[in-house]
Amino acid sequence: MSNNVDPAAFHEFEHEGWQEVATRYHDAFAALTTQSVVALLDAAKVTEGVRVLDVACGPGYAAGAAAARGASAVGVDFSSTMVEEARRRYPSVEFGEGDAEQLSSSDSSFDAVVLNYGMLHLARPELALSEAHRVLRPGGRVAFTVWDTPDRAIGFGIILSAIQKHGNMNVPIPPGPPFFRFSDPEESKRALIAAGFSDPVVGHVKQVWRLPSSNALFEIFFNASVRNAALLRAQEPEVLAAIRNEIQQGVEKYRNDLPMSSVLASALR
Numbered sequence: 001m002s003n004n005v006d007p008a009a010f011h012e013f014e015h016e017g018w019q020e021v022a023t024r025y026h027d028a029f030a031a032l033t034t035q036s037v038v039a040l041l042d043a044a045k046v047t048e049g050v051r052v053l054d055v056a057c058g059p060g061y062a063a064g065a066a067a068a069r070g071a072s073a074v075g076v077d078f079s080s081t082m083v084e085e086a087r088r089r090y091p092s093v094e095f096g097e098g099d100a101e102q103l104s105s106s107d108s109s110f111d112a113v114v115l116n117y118g119m120l121h122l123a124r125p126e127l128a129l130s131e132a133h134r135v136l137r138p139g140g141r142v143a144f145t146v147w148d149t150p151d152r153a154i155g156f157g158i159i160l161s162a163i164q165k166h167g168n169m170n171v172p173i174p175p176g177p178p179f180f181r182f183s184d185p186e187e188s189k190r191a192l193i194a195a196g197f198s199d200p201v202v203g204h205v206k207q208v209w210r211l212p213s214s215n216a217l218f219e220i221f222f223n224a225s226v227r228n229a230a231l232l233r234a235q236e237p238e239v240l241a242a243i244r245n246e247i248q249q250g251v252e253k254y255r256n257d258l259p260m261s262s263v264l265a266s267a268l269r
């Protein structure tokens with residue numbers, strides 16, 4: 001974590017953001033983030049009867065898919081509006097409010113813990129890994145996905161280079177940990193081992209995001225993300241128009257089919 005990160009301020013900023021975007025998140029991101037769920041659950045060895053905790057569950061995709069495999073699934077998210085979304089989508093699955101950095105579950109109460117694109121939003125991701133370790137039984141498995149680097153998760157490459165080219169990166173947003181920290185396989189392995197896990201395995205999941213229009217990428221991030229939305233919303237109107245145009249042109253180059261690869265890390269408790 002860089003020295004100027006105030007974890008409490010960043011945590012509060014993320015919480016407010018997710019509370020606000022929860023009802024828009026599914027339409028914006030489900031077609032993308034659900035693509036890694038099968039690989040995530042496989043990496044955590046989620047099969048029938050396995051007790052699995054989906055941390056930072058959002059609308060509950062991983063917990064819902066785990067339940068469909070016959071697992072005993074529970075989802076937690078620190079946003080009450082996300083939890084409402086999850087309960088609505090998967091009424092037979094148990095969801096509750098909870099903080100990834102301080103889980104309320106008892107020690108050794110799960111066989112698997114998964115985080116689908118949760119780690120990169122946390123103020124203190126090390127605490128989430130320690131908590132996953134605590135609630136897992138010995139021999140249980142943790143697995144998480146994060147976005148790959150912007151040269152492979154091309155949507156991020158397009159957005160960030162458009163903001164860097166036209167915009168102001170120094171806007172008053174609480175600084176957070178580096179967004180692409182765990183995209184580095186060695187860093188993911190290091191963090192897993194530091195949290196007490198063994199046998200870390202890190203791979204890439206190839207994914208393509210089929211966007212309905214070349215303007216969709218801007219709209220999605222402007223309306224349904226947190227950190228990037230705050231960065232975009234803080235720009236002057238004419239700068240924002242230039243960024244939007246640049247993003248649109250970037251998406252057109254891929255004919256709206258954006259490579260959005262992710263990194264999948266897993267390890268043994």
Ligand SMILES: C[S@@+](CC[C@H](N)C(=O)[O-])C[C@H]1O[C@@H](n2cnc3c(N)ncnc32)[C@H](O)[C@@H]1O
Nearest residue numbers: 018033056057058077078079082099100116121
């Ligand atoms: C990018 S969304 C991922 C949602 C879902 N897992 C998916 O696959 O689409 C990130 C989620 O992390 C949640 N989140 C962020 N920080 C959290 C924390 N400290 N504890 C619990 N949930 C958190 C947000 O509320 C949001 O639902």
